[in-house]
Amino acid sequence: MSNVSRQTSYENIHDDYRFFLEHCNEHEVGRGAMLEEIFQALGPVSALRWLDFGCGGGEFLAEALEQWTAKPASLRLSLVDVDSGYVEQAMGRVNALVDQVEGSDELESLSGPFDLITSNHALYFAADIEATLKGLNERLAEGGLCFLQIGGLENQFCRMWTEAYSKVNQPVPYYIADDFAVTLEKLGIAFSTRRIDCVTRFADTVENRKIMLNFIFMDAVGRFDEAYLLSLFDRYSTNGQISMENNNLCFLVRK
Numbered sequence: 524m525s526n527v528s529r530q531t532s533y534e535n536i537h538d539d540y541r542f543f544l545e546h547c548n549e550h551e552v553g554r555g556a557m558l559e560e561i562f563q564a565l566g567p568v569s570a571l572r573w574l575d576f577g578c579g580g581g582e583f584l585a586e587a588l589e590q591w592t593a594k595p596a597s598l599r600l601s602l603v604d605v606d607s608g609y610v611e612q613a614m615g616r617v618n619a620l621v622d623q624v625e626g627s628d629e630l631e632s633l634s635g636p637f638d639l640i641t642s643n644h645a646l647y648f649a650a651d652i653e654a655t656l657k658g659l660n661e662r663l664a665e666g667g668l669c670f671l672q673i674g675g676l677e678n679q680f681c682r683m684w685t686e687a688y689s690k691v692n693q694p695v696p697y698y699i700a701d702d703f704a705v706t707l708e709k710l711g712i713a714f715s716t717r718r719i720d721c722v723t724r725f726a727d728t729v730e731n732r733k734i735m736l737n738f739i740f741m742d743a744v745g746r747f748d749e750a751y752l753l754s755l756f757d758r759y760s761t762n763g764q765i766s767m768e769n770n771n772l773c774f775l776v777r778k
């Protein structure tokens with residue numbers, strides 16, 4: 524998929540994103556996989572510098588920190604999101620769970636090095652995926668772990684992007700897992716992947732479909748025919764319920 528150079532903030536869709544989070548187990552399974560990989564790669568460490576790219580409102584991180592049984596005694600967390608309202612929310616949420624937290628609306632202002640770099644479903648919207656993956660890798664400390672989670676061509680929401688944008692003869696303006704693999708190879712960064720299955724379920728009403736469309740298509744939702752977009756959910760509908768079996772990929776980079 525190709526990309527246009529622009530920023531996609533969640534600023535206007537906080538409530539729609541919340542609805543999605545309340546109707547899926549994506550955070551739960553993604554967090555479980557992330558904690559397993561952190562433990563395997565880093566073991567029980569006493570001090571950790573952690574950068575999260577595209578932190579959102581911080582729910583994912585706060586819950587991970589609460590569930591992390593081998594949490595280091597000293598933890599410094601750096602948060603990045605283009606939505607500065609989210610950065611503030613996230614900082615407030617994790618404040619009591621770490622020793623130190625800083626936030627920024629741009630990666631460039633945080634130099635690292637970081638022992639752990641994570642990004643949960645945010646790199647779709649990077650302005651330039653090559654520069655961003657290179658920038659993250661440069662900030663990773665020797666012996667560190669980078670854990671990036673994202674959907675690919677098999678992900679149902681990415682599939683909706685592909686179908687809707689091809690209907691209006693436009694390229695999808697976001698990156699997906701398949702672009703990561705190509706870009707990491709081009710940059711000579713060794714990686715492994717892990718597939719994570721998840722599910723989204725909600726009552727099948729027009730109102731709920733519209734909320735989900737706002738979340739999936741964000742500020743571009745008005746560019747498409749609404750009846751067409753609403754019909755994209757038909758294939759997932761049974762007995763008044765939308766049920767989307769889904770999967771994502773985790774990319775793991777060790778230095």
Ligand SMILES: C[S@@+](CC[C@H](N)C(=O)[O-])C[C@H]1O[C@@H](n2cnc3c(N)ncnc32)[C@H](O)[C@@H]1O
Nearest residue numbers: 531532533577578579583604605606643645648
């Ligand atoms: C799907 S949300 C994920 C939020 C959080 N990581 C979570 O798991 O709930 C995507 C996030 O990426 C942020 N974002 C979009 N473009 C970005 C960019 N270029 N740099 C950093 N964050 C970005 C959005 O504002 C939003 O908070």
